[in-house]
Each structure stands twice: as structure tokens, then as C-alpha cells.
Amino acid sequence: MTVTINHETVNAVNARDLWKFLGSKRQFGNWIKDRLEGFIEGQDYVSNKNVKNLPAGGRPETEYIISLDTAKHIAMLERNEQGRKVRQYFIKIEKQYHRSPVSNIAIRQIAEAMMPVLEERARLKMELNFARHFLPVGQPGEPGKDGKPKNFYRRGFYTSRNGKPVTALVERYDQPGLFDEIELKKLN
Secondary structure (H helix, E strand, O other): OEEEEOOEEEEEEEHHHHHHHHOOOOOHHHHHHHHOOOOOEOOOEEEEEEOOOOOOOOOOEEEEEEEHHHHHHHHHHOOOHHHHHHHHHHHHHHHHHHHOOOOHHHHHHHHHHHHHHHHHHHHHHHHHHHHHHHOOOOOOOOEOOOOOEOOOOOEEEEOOOOOOOOEEEEEOOOOOOOEEEEEHHHHO
């Protein structure tokens, strides 16, 4: 079952069902209070009084819904045959996890999935590099470090394909209509 604990939807189990599965000889109320010691209500489990279908003069039962992680912890602490089986199961699963190497196919699939992201990152890095070197900073007409006015450049940017370098076209401020072609890889 899934429940919402601490504003998060988690897999959970009824503590009474876990108690039955583990075959504890103790009374449920005492068993659950001992087992939940150290856990935080509202974070690891939730509880509510069950007042439905009470026999005449009966006391309401408290139902505990515990997260799957808390249930695993509790089950591994149980000191009986079922508790040992649970511990052995988790030990076996952990050993299988640590022994199973990640296959080359899986690594290749991960790399292929990452390639578009890495290519986009490289493209954005080149655009940023272009902006840092060629786009003017400051107010229009303000003189730059070289004394020439800023913001008189018409800027162009394009990317060549098939392994050709990325280049930028920058219009000359003193000769409008003439462009310098600048290979961006030289800027690094």
C-alpha cells in the first residue's frame, strides 16, 4: 500500500500484518511500542485509533502504518526464525548487488543518453565564450578599453557542422558592411 507520510507518498505496511508475519509471541501493543522506539511518528510511521466495529465495551485499537524502510528495520531486528529469514534475504540481495558488475551495454546506453546533453552544454559554453569576448558591455557609445565606441558592432554567430570549427561574424565598426570571421576555438 502507499500512504502519505510527512507530505511524501511512500510504500508502507500495516504494523499488525508485519507482527503476524514475523510470528512474534508478544502482545501486539507491547511489541509495537518497543519496535517503534527511536522512530519518529509522522516521519517513519503514522498511527490512528480504529473505533469501527468495536464490540460492546471494547477499547479502540491503534493501527500503525509504517514505511517500508521502517518495516525492514523492524523485521531484521526480530529474534526468531522469521527474523533470521528476513536478515538472510537482505544479506543475499546486498551480496548480489555488490557482485553484479555494470555491463558494458548499460554503460554504453548511459553514455549515449548523456551525449545530447553534453553536446548542448558544449554549444552553450561556446556561445557564452562568444558573448564574453565580442558582445559589448556598458552603455551604447561608451568607449571601450581600446578607445573605440561600444555597441557599434552588428553581431552574427553560426556553427559549422561536420567537424568544422565554430566561427563568429563581427561587423567592423569603422567599415560598416565588412565582417571579420573569427574562429572561436582560438579564444580559449
